[in-house]
């Protein structure tokens with residue numbers, strides 16, 4: 164991975180990705196490939212991964228998180244520790260994959276939050292490079308947040324915005 168220049172982070176495997184065991188091989192992957200090609204980035208020059216390595220039940224991460232939060236409210240009443248979210252479970256693995264990279268592209272809000280800790284609306288921050296200062300454990304990082312290619316597939320008018328952000 165060390166020789167690769169940019170680390171691109173999506174949310175979680177989709178149906179195709181789950182079958183094949185590789186990120187972004189389905190329709191979102193084609194959209195991403197096109198944006199990368201236009202930016203002159205070859206797939207093999209990038210490390211592409213996801214915040215989560217498991218597909219959320221029914222592909223509905225928000226619903227799943229809502230269920231976890233409900234369960235945790237009940238657990239708190241019984242003084243039980245909360246069960247972790249999928250993001251919390253995957254954080255050490257993601258951090259390990261991110262190590263060695265200084266440039267990141269995050270594809271959507273979950274992804275931006277996982278990398279920067281920011282929770283702003285993705286529409287408010289996309290297209291603006293975030294510069295993260297070095298910490299004890301991590302080097303300085305540059306993060307370009309943009310929208311998710313699946314969003315672009317649903318909203319084709321956003322295609323040029325997505326491509327421009329990656330360019």
Ligand code: URA
Nearest residue numbers: 173174175177186187
């Ligand atoms: N969407 C993602 O966020 N990641 C993939 O790997 C595929 C689709």
